[in-house]
Amino acid sequence: MSETSATHVAHHAPTSFIRKYIFSTDHKVIGIQYWFLALFSVFLGMGLSLLMRFHMVFPDAKVSWFATLWPKGAEGGIMTPELYLSLMTMHGTIMVFFVLTTAPQAGFGNSFLPLQIGAEDMAFPVLNMMSFWTTFLALAVLVMAFFVEGGAPLGGWTAYPPLSALGAVAGPGMGAGMNCWIVSIALFCGASLMGAINFIATLVDLRCKGMSMMRLPLTCWSWFVTAILSLLGFAVLLSAGILLLLDRVAGTSFFLPAGLVVNDQIQNHKGGSPLLWQHLFWFFGHPEVYIAILPGMGVTSQILSVFARKPIFGYKAMVYAVCGIGFLGFLVWGHHMFMSGMNPYTAMAFSILTMTIGVPSAIKTFNWIGTLWGAKIRFTTCMLFALGFVSLFISGGLSGIFLGQPALDLYFHDTYFVVAHFHLIMGVAAIFGMFAGTFYWFPKMFGKMMNETIGKIHFYLTFIGVYCIFTPMHQLGMAGNPRRYADFKEFEFMGQLLPVHTFITWAAILTATAQVLFVINLIWSWWKGAKASDNPWEATTLEWTVSSPPPFDNFAGKHPVVYRGPYEYAQPGAPKDYTMQTDPT
Amino acid sequence: MDMAGSLTSGVWKPQGPPPPVPDDPGGGSGGGRGASRRATFTGLFVAMASIVMFFAAFTSALVVRRGLSNDWLPTPLPGILWLNTALLLASSAALEMGRRALRAGAREAFNRYWTGGTLLGALFLGGQYLAWQQLLGAGIYISTNPSSSFFYLLTAVHALHIAGGMAALLYVNVQALRLRLGPSKRTAVDVTAVYWHFVDVLWIYLLLLFLIWG
Numbered sequence: 001m002s003e004t005s006a007t008h009v010a011h012h013a014p015t016s017f018i019r020k021y022i023f024s025t026d027h028k029v030i031g032i033q034y035w036f037l038a039l040f041s042v043f044l045g046m047g048l049s050l051l052m053r054f055h056m057v058f059p060d061a062k063v064s065w066f067a068t069l070w071p072k073g074a075e076g077g078i079m080t081p082e083l084y085l086s087l088m089t090m091h092g093t094i095m096v097f098f099v100l101t102t103a104p105q106a107g108f109g110n111s112f113l114p115l116q117i118g119a120e121d122m123a124f125p126v127l128n129m130m131s132f133w134t135t136f137l138a139l140a141v142l143v144m145a146f147f148v149e150g151g152a153p154l155g156g157w158t159a160y161p162p163l164s165a166l167g168a169v170a171g172p173g174m175g176a177g178m179n180c181w182i183v184s185i186a187l188f189c190g191a192s193l194m195g196a197i198n199f200i201a202t203l204v205d206l207r208c209k210g211m212s213m214m215r216l217p218l219t220c221w222s223w224f225v226t227a228i229l230s231l232l233g234f235a236v237l238l239s240a241g242i243l244l245l246l247d248r249v250a251g252t253s254f255f256l257p258a259g260l261v262v263n264d265q266i267q268n269h270k271g272g273s274p275l276l277w278q279h280l281f282w283f284f285g286h287p288e289v290y291i292a293i294l295p296g297m298g299v300t301s302q303i304l305s306v307f308a309r310k311p312i313f314g315y316k317a318m319v320y321a322v323c324g325i326g327f328l329g330f331l332v333w334g335h336h337m338f339m340s341g342m343n344p345y346t347a348m349a350f351s352i353l354t355m356t357i358g359v360p361s362a363i364k365t366f367n368w369i370g371t372l373w374g375a376k377i378r379f380t381t382c383m384l385f386a387l388g389f390v391s392l393f394i395s396g397g398l399s400g401i402f403l404g405q406p407a408l409d410l411y412f413h414d415t416y417f418v419v420a421h422f423h424l425i426m427g428v429a430a431i432f433g434m435f436a437g438t439f440y441w442f443p444k445m446f447g448k449m450m451n452e453t454i455g456k457i458h459f460y461l462t463f464i465g466v467y468c469i470f471t472p473m474h475q476l477g478m479a480g481n482p483r484r485y486a487d488f489k490e491f492e493f494m495g496q497l498l499p500v501h502t503f504i505t506w507a508a509i510l511t512a513t514a515q516v517l518f519v520i521n522l523i524w525s526w527w528k529g530a531k532a533s534d535n536p537w538e539a540t541t542l543e544w545t546v547s548s549p550p551p552f553d554n555f556a557g558k559h560p561v562v563y564r565g566p567y568e569y570a571q572p573g574a575p576k577d578y579t580m581q582t583d584p585t
Numbered sequence: 586m587d588m589a590g591s592l593t594s595g596v597w598k599p600q601g602p603p604p605p606v607p608d609d610p611g612g613g614s615g616g617g618r619g620a621s622r623r624a625t626f627t628g629l630f631v632a633m634a635s636i637v638m639f640f641a642a643f644t645s646a647l648v649v650r651r652g653l654s655n656d657w658l659p660t661p662l663p664g665i666l667w668l669n670t671a672l673l674l675a676s677s678a679a680l681e682m683g684r685r686a687l688r689a690g691a692r693e694a695f696n697r698y699w700t701g702g703t704l705l706g707a708l709f710l711g712g713q714y715l716a717w718q719q720l721l722g723a724g725i726y727i728s729t730n731p732s733s734s735f736f737y738l739l740t741a742v743h744a745l746h747i748a749g750g751m752a753a754l755l756y757v758n759v760q761a762l763r764l765r766l767g768p769s770k771r772t773a774v775d776v777t778a779v780y781w782h783f784v785d786v787l788w789i790y791l792l793l794l795f796l797i798w799g
Contacts, residue, residue, distance in 0.1 A: 117613065123624040193635050200631045205624035207613025235635040239642035246738065251728030254650060271654035271731060279649075280642055562613070 013552035023133075025125035026552060030132050031111025032445060035438075037136060038103035041094050042431070044143075046512055048091040053505040055079045057498070059487035072172065073151055084486035085154040086173050090145070092157030093181065096288065097188050098139050100430050104295030105230070106135070106195055108437045109223040111445060113199060115543035116217050118208025118560040120553045123201040127194050134191035138184045145173070145180035153178040156484070158281055161255035161274045162262075165247040169262055182245050189238035192230045199227035208542075210562035214319070215581065217541050217566040218312065221319050222298025225326040226291050232330070233287040240280035247272070275340055282333035290329045292426050293393075294322060296433020297364060300386045302566075303436055304371045306539045307383035309577055311567040313370030314363070321360035321367075328357045338409045347406040354404035361397055365390065380537075381455030382439035388463050389432040395467075396425025399474065414484070417477025420470045428466045435459075435518070442525065443532030447548045450525040458517040465511030472500050540580050541566050622772045629776050633783050636746065640787065643742070644794065647735045651798055660732045660799055663719040669712035670792060676705030677785045680754075680778045687766075687774065696761050703754040706747065706781070713744050732799055739791050746784050753777040 014020045024030060054061070059079075066074035073083030110128065114121055122128045145152040150172040155164040159181065168175030203224045207216075216224075243254040247269070255277045258270035305312040312318060334342065334350030342350075368390050377383065399421040402408050412418060442450045481488070481497050488494035488501070535544040542560055543550070560582050568579040651657050683698030717740070720733070727737040757777050760766050766774070 123621070123628060193632075196635070197628050197631045201624045201628040204627045205620055209613055211613035231631060231635045232638050235638035236642040239639050239646070242738070242742070243643075243646060246727070246734065250734075252734040252738075253728075253731065254646065254734065258654075271650075271656040273649065273653050276646055276649050276653075280646065283642075 023129060025121070025129045027110050027114050027122045027125065027128060028445070028550065028554075030128050031107055031109070033132050034102055034110060034135070035107035035445075037132075037139065038099050038107055038434075041098035041102070041139065043515075045091050045094040045099060046515070048087045048094070050508060050512055051079075052084060052087050052091065053501075053508045055084055056487060057502050057505045059489060070151065079486075081486035082154060082172050083151070085156075085484070086152035086177070088484065089154055089156050089173075089181075090142070090152045093142060093185075094139075095427065096157055096292070097185070098135075098142075100292035100426065101188075101192065101230075101288070102135065103434045104299070104430060104437070105199075105223060105226050105291065106132070106192075108219075108299065108434075108441065109199060109226075109295065110195075112441065112543055113202060113220060113223050114206070115444075115546070115550060115554055116220050116541050117203060117206065117211050118542050118555065118562065119202060119206035120555070122198050123206055124198050128198050131191045131194035131198065134187055134194070138187035138191060141180050141187060142184035145177040145184075148176035148180060150175045150177050153181045155181070158285070159244070159277075160281075161244065161247070161272075161277045162257065162260055162267075165244055165255045165277075166260075166262055166267060167248055169265055169267075171263075179245070179248065182241050182248075186238055186241045186245075189234040189241065192234040193238075196227040196231035196234070199223055200231065203227075208560045208562060211581075214316070215562055215565050217298075218301040218315070218318055218322070219295070219298035221322050222294045222301075225322050226294045229287040229291050229294075229326055229329060233284040233291065236280055237284035240277060240284070243280075244277065275337075278337050278340060279333070282336040283330070285336060286333045287326075287329045289422075289426050290325055292430045293433075294325065296389055296430045296436075297322065297393075299433050299437045299440070300368065300389045301364075301371075302541075303382050303386040303440055304368055304390075305567045305569065306440075306537055307378040307380060307386070308371050308375035309378070309569045310371055310375050311565075311569055312367065313373075314367040315565065315567065317363050318367055321363040324360035325357060325364075328353060328360070332357065335404055335409070338406045339413045344406065351404055351406055355401070358397075358401065361393075365394060365397075380439070381450070381452055381459055382436045384456065384459045384463075385432050385436035385439060388459065389429055389436060391463075392424055392429035392432055392466070396421060396423075396429055400425065412477055414482050415477035416473040416481045416483055419483050420473035420477060423473075424466075424470050428470065435462075440537070441543075443536050444543055444548050444550070446526055447532050448525050448529035449532050449536060450529060451521050454517055454521040454524070458514060458521065461514035461517070462511060465507055465514060468507035469504050469511060472504055476500055538576075538578050540568055540578050542581055545580060545582055625772050625776055626779075629780060633780070636783075636787070640739075640742075640790075643735070643739060647739075647794070647798060650731050650735075656730070657732055658730045660720070660725060660730065660736045660795070661723070662795055662799065663716040665712055665716050665719065666792065669709050669716065670788065672705050672712060673709045673785050673788055676702040676709065677782050679705060680781055684774065684778055687771075692761075692766070695766075696758075699754070699758055699761060702781075703751070703758050706751050706754060710744060710747055710751070713740055716740070736795060736799060739794070743784070743788060743791055746787070750777070750781050750784050753780065 014024070020026075021029060024033075062077035063074070064077050066079055067077040070079075070083055073080055073086065110122070113119075150168060153159070153164070153173045154171050155174065155178065159178070163170040163174060164178055166174065167178075203216075203220060243252075246252045247254050247256055251268075253269040253272040255274050256267065256269035256272040257274065260267040260269065301312055301318060332350055332354045334346060335354045338347050338350075399417065403412055403418060403421055439450055439455055442448070476497055479493075479497055481494055485494075488498060532548040534547055536548075537544070542562070545560065546555060561584075562581045563584045564579060564581055566581055568574070568581075570577050571579055679698045679702035683695045683702060686692075686694035686698060717737070720736070725733050727734050753773070754777055757766070757770070757773055760770055760773070
């Protein structure tokens with residue numbers, strides 16, 4: 001890697017369309033590219049979940065366009081269980097990797113890390129561009145799985161062997177489709193590693209004068225810790241993916257035990273262990289949860305402080321809590337494997353470590369509430385979404401305490417209780433963080449204000465909607481409703497739960513429909529929105545010292561100098577109720 | 586202090602250290618001279634950390650897989666591996682001597698050493714290919730045994746990292762031979778050399794792994 005790719009070498013704004021908008025090395029453009037990639041993915045993933053919800057409630061419905069889309073998976077217009085599982089797999093994979101990992105970190109992080117630390121660009125702009133296009137390729141390969149012979153894979157986003165390691169004999173989609181999945185994830189790992197290297201080098205070495213670590217906005221701390229988690233986690237997932245691919249194509253037996261008979265065919269493997277995959281996968285998989293949620297915590301901290309017009313309560317505690325969550329995140333992967341026949345003493349150790357994460361999480365929640373306490377809150381749309389994040393983080397986190405107990409997890413693990421838990425805390429909370437970030441930074445990204453009225457209607461519908469979807473799932477789980485089942489009519493006790501499923505499905509359809517408001521708001525604001533001033537929210541961090549959108553080199557040839565922390569609101573004796581980080585007086 | 590009072594009044598009273606003196610902005614480097622060199626080194630060390638995790642995952646898989654069952658047969662290491670190891674160590678030494686020559690301003694000596702190091706690296710890759718040929722000739726394939734699976738896998742993945750290093754070595758070499766190795770290219774020289782030593786150490790580690798647990 002030569003220094004030509006490093007940032008201090010002045011680079012001029014490209015003029016051609018391709019260099020400016022497609023193969024751009026400008027972090028702001030790359031951030032927006034990631035953001036659009038995630039936007040496309042979230043609607044794709046949401047569409048798949050609606051199909052699943054529809055099938056659960058109307059398993060025998062004949063839908064002619066199902067048959068058109070999936071001639072084999074939905075012959076005669078009725079969805080097969082295999083098709084249901086492939087939709088589930090693709091929904092999980094797209095949402096976890098291409099939405100939750102992509103938008104909060106690569107999207108907003110790319111857009112605003114250099115701006116918030118006073119740098120001209122990321123440390124390695126060309127690497128940054130490669131990272132985005134590798135992610136794009138990964139998404140393309142994943143979506144390709146729908147169109148190869150056998151269709152999309154059935155293995156879930158966790159792709160547990162032995163079935164994921166066997167090939168087409170394990171079911172439709174487990175041949176070429178599963179290969180697409182593995183290649184896509186391997187590409188995604190590579191892209192994330194490139195991104196992580198860039199984030200860490202940028203934050204460590206390109207901070208402007210005066211920007212000490214303890215003056216960093218909490219967003220930057222979150223992106224930094226997330227980058228470290230990505231760096232260490234995705235490297236392990238890449239290893240695991242290579243081993244899985246070799247088991248499938250090279251005849252090795254890393255994950256495949258002897259004596260397997262699948263679909264009446266004896267499998268010619270011996271000696272491997274499916275549990276080995278689970279360990280490698282969850283060593284990545286648990287930090288992945290924090291990769292999804294930490295940037296949302298950063299955005300929430302930022303927005304709560306700005307719109308409460310108060311300094312964040314306990315800045316240092318927030319920093320140490322983020323670091324603590326990141327560190328502990330690597331020690332708890334076993335709590336995903338309580339069902340695997342794990343030694344109870346090992347389970348106990350993982351359980352205690354899991355409970356320990358409650359401490360930094362509680363510190364964060366306490367400090368968010370401390371920030372809000374007694375404040376004159378400005379209830380903008382982004383503030384509402386940040387408050388929604390806090391709410392979802394609490395309600396999703398509380399069920400985690402139940403699942404962290406091996407004795408309870410044995411019962412809950414394969415039920416809708418887990419579905420409710422991880423959707424609330426990892427899925428919806430993180431997506432609320434993205435909405436909050438979008439409403440907060442849209443003026444800086446696109447130079448226009450978003451419409452507050454549509455934004456608030458969208459917020460209330462979404463907030464009520466997601467609780468209507470996921471709260472009843474806890475009850476379903478407690479009632480013993482298993483997850484991953486395509487339909488429930490075969491089982492008498494689950495038949496009684498069908499009204500709850502019907503309610504959830506209607507809630508899901510209405511909540512998904514409400515997202516149209518978000519798209520309308522985006523398009524309308526982009527096209528006709530009021531022009532954004534440099535600092536519409538009266539915030540203090542560096543991105544608000546430059547024009548909206550910022551110039552190509554971020555600070556128009558100047559080198560910003562920072563004199564104070566990022567949350568100086570309502571300072572006694574200050575002329576205004578906020579003091580910019582660059583204000584020396 | 587009355588914490589509850591300060592919370593409910595909505596007025597924040599400064600706690601902890603006093604605000605910084607305005608004309609003394611400590612902290613960040615300012616992104617000025619040397620920032621890109623430091624960032625490049627940070628990037629390199631961070632990349633090395635992820636490569637360590639990548640190989641650590643394979644290692645733990647090897648240890649677990651080996652301990653699991655009774656089908657593990659040690660793979661006989663091809664004799665050429667020892668020659669390859671010597672070639673790789675020699676190439677690292679050549680790069681280091683080249684860097685010393687460059688620091689002393691001896692550009693020609695640098696070119697000779699660096700070209701030598703690059704060639705030795707290429708020979709290592711060729712030698713690894715021959716090692717595979719020897720194993721294949723003995724009827725040991727990737728699927729023959731878990732031990733041979735790990736041997737082929739780890740040597741191939743290591744060879745990919747070597748190939749990446751070769752690209753960097755060649756880049757520096759071309760720049761040097763075209764007399765374009767100005768002071769601003771020194772970072773490329775140093776980063777490439779450090780990375781090359783790293784994959785060198787990685788190979789020694791893998792060799793020990795094969796010897797002890799292979």
